[in-house]
Amino acid sequence: MVGVSGAAAPARPVEIDFAGVEKRFPTPEGVVHAVAKTDIQVRQQEFVVLLGPSGCGKTTILRMIAGLLQPSSGTIAVAGRDLWQGSRRDSQALAELGIVFQDANLFPWYSIERNVAMPLELRGVSHRERMERARALCDLVGIKGFEKRWPRELSGGMRQRAAIARALSYDPEILLMDEPFGALDAMTRDTMNLEIQRLWMIQKSTIVFVTHSIAEAVFLADRIILLSPRPGRIRSVTEVTFPRPRDMVVQTQPEFQDIVRHLRGELEDME
Ligand SMILES: Nc1ncnc2c1ncn2[C@@H]1O[C@H](COP(=O)(O)OP(=O)(O)OP(=O)(O)O)[C@@H](O)[C@H]1O
Numbered sequence: 302m303v304g305v306s307g308a309a310a311p312a313r314p315v316e317i318d319f320a321g322v323e324k325r326f327p328t329p330e331g332v333v334h335a336v337a338k339t340d341i342q343v344r345q346q347e348f349v350v351l352l353g354p355s356g357c358g359k360t361t362i363l364r365m366i367a368g369l370l371q372p373s374s375g376t377i378a379v380a381g382r383d384l385w386q387g388s389r390r391d392s393q394a395l396a397e398l399g400i401v402f403q404d405a406n407l408f409p410w411y412s413i414e415r416n417v418a419m420p421l422e423l424r425g426v427s428h429r430e431r432m433e434r435a436r437a438l439c440d441l442v443g444i445k446g447f448e449k450r451w452p453r454e455l456s457g458g459m460r461q462r463a464a465i466a467r468a469l470s471y472d473p474e475i476l477l478m479d480e481p482f483g484a485l486d487a488m489t490r491d492t493m494n495l496e497i498q499r500l501w502m503i504q505k506s507t508i509v510f511v512t513h514s515i516a517e518a519v520f521l522a523d524r525i526i527l528l529s530p531r532p533g534r535i536r537s538v539t540e541v542t543f544p545r546p547r548d549m550v551v552q553t554q555p556e557f558q559d560i561v562r563h564l565r566g567e568l569e570d571m572e
């Protein structure tokens with residue numbers, strides 16, 4: 302297929318290893334089988350996008366990688382360490398993770414800088430050091446000058462930038478992003494997509510990014526994992542090899558549109 306390379310990805314070490322993972326939720330109405338037995342390997346510094354219909358288990362997979370949910374079966378290793386020892390979580394493995402959710406989830410009663418520095422505050426970093434770091438991060442994500450403002454004084458896009466700054470505050474090796482730009486208008490979303498690519502290239506982190514948007518997936522990803530409807534299982538894996546940094550013009554290339562069309566076809570076939 303055009304624009305999709307058969308070449309093997311560079312052999313970086315595996316950062317997230319999801320082996321035979323399955324998730325069932327017991328509920329009063331019966332068991333919800335959210336994620337079918339799945340194997341996913343994400344390599345260091347890879348940008349992987351999970352794409353799939355609503356309810357197919359994307360958030361569940363992300364929450365399991367984050368150690369917020371325990372799989373019903375299978376194992377998850379992060380940076381070579383098992384996330385779970387029986388029903389106990391490995392706190393060391395979790396130290397590598399930063400998470401950004403669909404809505405920014407800022408504390409409304411704290412300033413932007415305090416929000417951004419919150420993970421450092423929780424880790425006991427001194428006031429002076431965390432305020433310095435918060436200012437540098439606000440600059441990095443493009444909200445310089447808004448450090449002292451309240452979340453309600455910022456636009457949705459700026460709040461999302463603050464949430465990204467917060468997730469970056471302790472230099473996590475892995476960023477998990479659950480539809481972080483889903484609530485933004487199309488133009489702001491384009492800007493944020495460029496921004497996240499830029500940050501990822503600077504920080505050299507590993508990203509697992511969930512989206513509903515096919516174009517966003519193709520723009521951002523090294524690899525797109527398309528999931529089937531519930532119980533989620535891997536339907537296809539698409540490597541995207543456009544050179545980086547990509548700009549929005551890449552979306553007008555026939556190869557880009559071919560991949561979008563192909564993925565849309567696969568999604569429609571599942572309906
Ligand atoms: N705590 C829970 N208890 C019971 N069922 C759950 C729970 N969490 C998720 N589910 C169910 O598991 C399935 C997968 O949910 P999940 O939130 O992972 O989907 P998703 O792919 O993120 O959907 P969306 O694109 O709408 O965000 C859904 O059917 C959901 O109702």
Ligand SMILES: [Mg+2]
Nearest residue numbers: 359360361479
């Ligand atoms: Mg979700």
